[in-house]
Amino acid sequence: FVPDERPSTLPPGVSTGLAWTESGGDVLTIEATRLPGGRGLRITGQIGKVMRESVKAAQSYVWSHAESLGIPPERFRDSGLHVHVPAGAVPKDGPSAGVALVSALTSLYRNVPLRRDTAMTGEITLSGLVLPIGGVKEKVLAAKRLGLGRVILPKANEKDLRDVPEAVRESLEIILADHLRDVLTAAFPPQ
Amino acid sequence: FVPDERPSTLPPGVSTGLAWTESGGDVLTIEATRLPGGRGLRITGQIGKVMRESVKAAQSYVWSHAESLGIPPERFRDSGLHVHVPAGAVPKDGPSAGVALVSALTSLYRNVPLRRDTAMTGEITLSGLVLPIGGVKEKVLAAKRLGLGRVILPKANEKDLRDVPEAVRESLEIILADHLRDVLTAAFPPQ
């Protein structure tokens, strides 16, 4: 889905993922919001079983690393969380939204917006490792097509960049990450 | 469903959506009510999976933006919410009731009625974006047929208005919205 008019700033809690669909790569917006005084985790956007587990893993990572991420830990107790991935009627699945989910949640709980020019893809683990994903070529081309200038990829996918046309590759800043620390450093604007 | 006798004022918590059915467009009433001292979210009216997620997204949007919407935030903690979409035995689904759901909930929690002359359709996101929907022609014709003078549509559906007969188009006030702020401004009576 492509909003017809990009808002001038990315709101806190929103990140830009990359999806691999039957018709090629696409950009996937991740939205997260807190429900003050609420409880639990709402996941919407026709999310499949594997991606639903990615949302839980992302939340657990941010929750259990709150202190080192600069997040007041009580935020997890005093509010519910809703993660939505538009468009609402399009089924989505797979583990590769992990890094975009962690970025969205970190942005939400820090209340600091992410860079608008950066798309990202990669599976995560609870320890913060970034695992390789599929569809690198299609995802990078989708980021380029939609005018995004930076792409964060799993380090273990470095070899797949050979499949991306050199002109595209050189027109983009590509960040290779093997840990969520690298992802978050690249995803937030320089302080 | 068409009530045989339109009540003279639209009660707080009620909005007018537009549905796209097999037999053409139709008006869809959204009803929301608070359950004082209760908890959780009741959704009735034979609502399908995608529309059920729209209800949750609408509630989360209003909840997380309570302050800027002029809603006392404790209203979300001290009462349950019931959203019903008559007629009770007709299955309904799809994401396009999003804007009507947000309007109904904002009206409910503000305790301020919406305009009676205005129908609306559009998918929503947690960030407040209004995404395009299908069946614009049929929905606009249904609004006209039922005597409604104003229709709120997603800005991204502007091009679909070409399919609506010029006479109909000119007899209606059509509001194009790309953000829920635009929708709510148009949905409530001028202050």
Added chain:
Amino acid sequence: FVPDERPSTLPPGVSTGLAWTESGGDVLTIEATRLPGGRGLRITGQIGKVMRESVKAAQSYVWSHAESLGIPPERFRDSGLHVHVPAGAVPKDGPSAGVALVSALTSLYRNVPLRRDTAMTGEITLSGLVLPIGGVKEKVLAAKRLGLGRVILPKANEKDLRDVPEAVRESLEIILADHLRDVLTAAFPPQ
């Protein structure tokens, strides 16, 4: 189901609905009881999905209109609710028990019995509208057959009374209602 010996007074929380079955119309008793110190909503009597939603809509209507219905609002917080529709092994479904459910719950929470001579049918909405239902002829004939002298029908079903034999129609008091206020006025004995 027809009790072999009608109790001399209708207990608070009991109403008389009308059902449309394969073998014609029938009278449907609705029973509601409070569970002091309990929580939640029990629904029994082999109730299908649509009728189960009717029970929730009826409860929400009475709950959210407690004050104007003369019901102490804390009654909803300090007790559970059980709605049963005998006979226990006969499956039941459909939205038309709505008005009988609202009447039973209002009677229960007010602790005031309903009229014994009155049967009723009609779908409800959270706003209190009474929507049309099917099987008017069969339901009116069933009420007559079982010796009930008054029938409450949705106003939008007025035209269906043409199908009822004139002799039957004239031997009954028929109340047409388009709002639950009309239903409750007719369902309770005059004060």
Added chain:
Amino acid sequence: FVPDERPSTLPPGVSTGLAWTESGGDVLTIEATRLPGGRGLRITGQIGKVMRESVKAAQSYVWSHAESLGIPPERFRDSGLHVHVPAGAVPKDGPSAGVALVSALTSLYRNVPLRRDTAMTGEITLSGLVLPIGGVKEKVLAAKRLGLGRVILPKANEKDLRDVPEAVRESLEIILADHLRDVLTAAFPPQ
């Protein structure tokens, strides 16, 4: 199921129902026990959907009539309830255990044993009505065969006694009940 050695007194919370199985009538023991400090309702014994609803109706009847049944109302809040129907691997269903369930629960909460010589069958409603059931002949014969001297039946089943051989009928005390008050009067020993 038939215990090989009948205990000399029936423990509080135990009643004797009558079941109608493919191979004829049989006696069905109902066991209820309180779980002090617990919550909720456990139902075991491979109980089907209709019978499970009967258990809930029986509990609700006793709960909502606690005062008139001589039961301290706090007993429902300060303990969970377990209803078991041996034998544990035999599937059971149907509404006809209603009166035996109400008797068992009343015995449990009053902490007073029921008569050992009395079997009973009948559907119940939340208002206390006793509705007719099937298999009267087979059930009465089963009670006789197992040496029980008294049988409580729904009044509406009186006509079915014609099918029971006169010698059996006259050797038993048969109590016809149309309300749970009649059932409980007959089920407990004279005070």
Added chain:
Amino acid sequence: FVPDERPSTLPPGVSTGLAWTESGGDVLTIEATRLPGGRGLRITGQIGKVMRESVKAAQSYVWSHAESLGIPPERFRDSGLHVHVPAGAVPKDGPSAGVALVSALTSLYRNVPLRRDTAMTGEITLSGLVLPIGGVKEKVLAAKRLGLGRVILPKANEKDLRDVPEAVRESLEIILADHLRDVLTAAFPPQ
């Protein structure tokens, strides 16, 4: 399942049941543990629906008879319970583990170990009756084969001992029980 090295003492909360499998009888270890500060009941070991109900019946029996079993009643409120039946990947079902479950739970809550030389089988009821089970011959032979010297059986299964070879029968101490009191007296070491 047979542990390769029998621990020198049976830990509190562990009992020895007897199962009837397609390939003959086998010994079934029941393990129960308390989760301090937890809630609810965990059942693992690929336990089927009937056996799962047996676990609940066993817990309810011990819970509701805590006082007479010498168990501080608050133990049921201040801890969760986990019942596991190794081996974890082998499906198990049926009601005959009832007496072994009650023995394990009584041992757990009393914190007193059961005799190591005793296997047991029998269905239970909430009143403490021990009901007959199947596979007596195979189960007794399994106990013998695994070197256990005592077997507790339901009294109603006495007749099935005819099928057990006399030499086996006479080499074992066989306890016939019709009530859980008999089972527990035999299952614990003499005081």
Added chain:
Amino acid sequence: FVPDERPSTLPPGVSTGLAWTESGGDVLTIEATRLPGGRGLRITGQIGKVMRESVKAAQSYVWSHAESLGIPPERFRDSGLHVHVPAGAVPKDGPSAGVALVSALTSLYRNVPLRRDTAMTGEITLSGLVLPIGGVKEKVLAAKRLGLGRVILPKANEKDLRDVPEAVRESLEIILADHLRDVLTAAFPPQ
């Protein structure tokens, strides 16, 4: 799954299991993290029914043996637990991860890392027994292939080591365990 760059220290809460897949043996990373102020148990990584029960058994073992394992018991009440097994989209099942799960949880709650050079496999019971598993040869070869120098196996699998080539067997330190005490002694670095 094999991380492209092994982190220099194994974080607390992470253990190395061994899996038996269709294509041979493989190393399985187990990750556990605490959710401060949360509740309950999250299990992700497309975990099947048997393995899900293993996670519960592992948690219950560590919980009920907290004191002897040197873990402050309040840690189980004041935090939720998330267990994840990457890769997130690969289905996993079976009981053999038990010892790796207990090791991960003990490491997490003690906040002490496990040895990086040690892989382990074995089913567990609530009493702490280590039961035999399948695929010993494939699992040992996988550990060797991935450069791990030590393998913990169930004692009851000792005979299966005959199938492992002698050169491999002698190049590894193989620990045979029949109780979780043996496993934990071998899994943590010498103090």
